[in-house]
Amino acid sequence: MALMLVPGIIASTFAHLRSCGQDRDECVVYWTGPRDIPGAVYGMVQPAHQAGPDWYEIDSAWITGFFLDLRHTGRTARAQVHTHPASAWHSCTDDLYSLAPSPGFYSLVLPRFAVGSRELGDAYLAEHQADGTWLERHPDTEIREIS
Amino acid sequence: MSHEHALDRTARLISIDLFAGNATADQIIDGLLRTTILVRADAANLASPNGQTALCALFSQVAMMGIGIDLDIPEVPMLIPQPPLRGALLKAALLDYGNDLIPSLRCGTGLPHHDLSFVLGDTATEDHHAVLVTGTDWSCAIGPASQIPPSRWDGKWPVGALAAAATAAPEALRAATRRIASSSGHHLSDEFHHTPGCIARIDLSDRAVTPAPINLGPVDIISGGAITYATTYTLLRAPELSARIRVIDPQTLELTNLNRYPLLRYSDLGQLKTTLLEQFSQGSLQILGVPETFDDSWPASLGPLAPRVLIGADHIPARWQAQRAQPQWLQVSGTSHLFAISSAHHPEGPCAGCAHPTDEPGNEPIPTISFVTLWAGILQAIDLLNEASGQLTSGQYTICNPYGLSGTRPIISGTLAPVTYCPVQCSASQRLSAAHAGRSQP
Numbered sequence: 001m002a003l004m005l006v007p008g009i010i011a012s013t014f015a016h017l018r019s020c021g022q023d024r025d026e027c028v029v030y031w032t033g034p035r036d037i038p039g040a041v042y043g044m045v046q047p048a049h050q051a052g053p054d055w056y057e058i059d060s061a062w063i064t065g066f067f068l069d070l071r072h073t074g075r076t077a078r079a080q081v082h083t084h085p086a087s088a089w090h091s092c093t094d095d096l097y098s099l100a101p102s103p104g105f106y107s108l109v110l111p112r113f114a115v116g117s118r119e120l121g122d123a124y125l126a127e128h129q130a131d132g133t134w135l136e137r138h139p140d141t142e143i144r145e146i147s
Numbered sequence: 148m149s150h151e152h153a154l155d156r157t158a159r160l161i162s163i164d165l166f167a168g169n170a171t172a173d174q175i176i177d178g179l180l181r182t183t184i185l186v187r188a189d190a191a192n193l194a195s196p197n198g199q200t201a202l203c204a205l206f207s208q209v210a211m212m213g214i215g216i217d218l219d220i221p222e223v224p225m226l227i228p229q230p231p232l233r234g235a236l237l238k239a240a241l242l243d244y245g246n247d248l249i250p251s252l253r254c255g256t257g258l259p260h261h262d263l264s265f266v267l268g269d270t271a272t273e274d275h276h277a278v279l280v281t282g283t284d285w286s287c288a289i290g291p292a293s294q295i296p297p298s299r300w301d302g303k304w305p306v307g308a309l310a311a312a313a314t315a316a317p318e319a320l321r322a323a324t325r326r327i328a329s330s331s332g333h334h335l336s337d338e339f340h341h342t343p344g345c346i347a348r349i350d351l352s353d354r355a356v357t358p359a360p361i362n363l364g365p366v367d368i369i370s371g372g373a374i375t376y377a378t379t380y381t382l383l384r385a386p387e388l389s390a391r392i393r394v395i396d397p398q399t400l401e402l403t404n405l406n407r408y409p410l411l412r413y414s415d416l417g418q419l420k421t422t423l424l425e426q427f428s429q430g431s432l433q434i435l436g437v438p439e440t441f442d443d444s445w446p447a448s449l450g451p452l453a454p455r456v457l458i459g460a461d462h463i464p465a466r467w468q469a470q471r472a473q474p475q476w477l478q479v480s481g482t483s484h485l486f487a488i489s490s491a492h493h494p495e496g497p498c499a500g501c502a503h504p505t506d507e508p509g510n511e512p513i514p515t516i517s518f519v520t521l522w523a524g525i526l527q528a529i530d531l532l533n534e535a536s537g538q539l540t541s542g543q544y545t546i547c548n549p550y551g552l553s554g555t556r557p558i559i560s561g562t563l564a565p566v567t568y569c570p571v572q573c574s575a576s577q578r579l580s581a582a583h584a585g586r587s588q589p
Contacts, residue, residue: 001338004486007502007544011566036554038338074555118568146486146546147503
């Protein structure tokens with residue numbers, strides 16, 4: 001199921017990742033949407049985290065609160081979006097420690113701390129499979145702004 | 148077979164979104180045409196303009212999907228014009244319309260083997276699985292007869308009745324897709340809820356306009372496409388509405404339009420889209436067709452644009468071009484698979500380019516379905532009515548997913564933000580770019 005984004009999500013994602021990462025640290029945000037509308041992405045959340053040039057770590061208490069909030073509001077996390085210092089790819093750490101390792105969850109990696117083009121041509125997208133593996137997907141076909 | 152062309156866009160959407168691309172167009176269309184929906188209403192629920200509008204719109208929405216309709220209603224006089232229906236008697240006019248729409252569509256009275264029943268208002272029913280279709284001027288409630296309080300249709304502001312039809316129609320699709328899955332052996336995507344009869348309550352009363360005469364003045368509509376037809380369908384049912392509408396579109400009506408143009412009949416094919424719309428002028432709501440393309444030469448061919456401009460084109464660069472013309476107020480509505488989106492803009496921005504900054508690649512026919520288009524038209528008409536009534540609409544967007552209206556966030560609204568890469572380079576995007584440049588100075 002392709003992700004369908006409300007206007008402005010991609011722009012605000014780039015803005016948050018740039019602003020927080022300051023062109024020197026990795027950064028991450030999550031895309032959320034209503035549980036009962038498959039693929040819909042209506043919001044973006046930036047977690048409490050620490051980061052360096054090639055790593056980030058989410059505050060575990062924040063994650064607990066986040067999942068409780070998702071449950072109370074009928075939402076789900078549809079994707080994690082994080083930056084890499086150079087090229088975009090899915091590292092072993094990315095494979096093993098995603099926010100929601102469940103089928104259909106997406107992981108989008110943006111290169112160069114997201115300081116480049118706002119288009120997703122250089123990005124790497126993977127979708128979590130039922131067998132626990134990640135399958136590479138094409139961002140242009142799997143991520144669309146509702147228009 | 149002409150019904151295959153008429154239902155081509157609908158089959159594409161159902162295959163891609165509900166069957167993960169596995170079901171073929173033949174399997175889907177066969178399933179749609181074999182599905183039968185009962186629509187029942189008594190005389191009391193057809194004694195108001197809204198009751199009749201709810202019935203006519205529901206009939207139209209279901210029929211445009213190719214789903215058969217067994218119409219169980221008494222014959223009553225038509226209280227207000229219900230274009231594209233013809234004649235003075237409602238039942239006869241509906242059956243006449245149904246037989247002039249999708250080739251091979253079954254509609255009539257006494258059709259056997261119903262996949263689902265719709266019951267309007269407080270019409271009596273012993274079918275506890277029936278889906279009740281109720282509403283007011285600006286709201287609707289749809290759901291199992293056992294769980295939705297019966298409420299007689301009344302009133303004459305049509306937004307609630309049209310919303311009811313566009314909310315109930317997906318339930319007919321759910322019934323059809325179960326039949327398609329059963330006969331084709333393909334599994335429905337397990338991400339969606341597929342059992343008909345979900346409860347959906349839509350309240351648009353916060354967007355209500357004062358029920359008094361409203362004069363929209365001159366309005367230009369760029370594109371005479373499906374959304375324009377849905378918007379016009381909505382406006383034509385609003386009481387005491389005045390407008391001078393100019394529709395700009397050079398195209399003729401085609402068979403593949405029949406699945407979502409609510410004012411279109413099979414016998415209209417081949418006509419200019421603008422010519423047909425002109426024929427729906429009524430009273431002080433006048434429609435003028437301009438069978439031309441809206442391109443760079445528009446100042447010479449069209450003269451000054453109206454203060455309020457609507458555009459319903461799925462072609463995104465056409466929206467940028469309309470925004471570059473700098474209308475005082477521009478409303479954009481579009482559909483994207485199972486989503487309908489609308490947004491309103493003034494020249495200072497955030498503009499239509501900020502809202503839709505990237506074009507969508509590909510030349511494949513766009514998947515569409517009747518009820519998503521009607522929602523896009525309803526949202527566009529509401530924005531226009533609100534704007535004409537002095538309510539703020541610019542800088543806002545609204546998104547509706549009609550297949551998920553029973554969910555926690557059936558319709559959402561938000562505030563648009565300018566983007567530096569706005570293709571129109573509106574003043575809001577330029578101010579943002581300047582601010583970014585200032586921040587990056589050493």
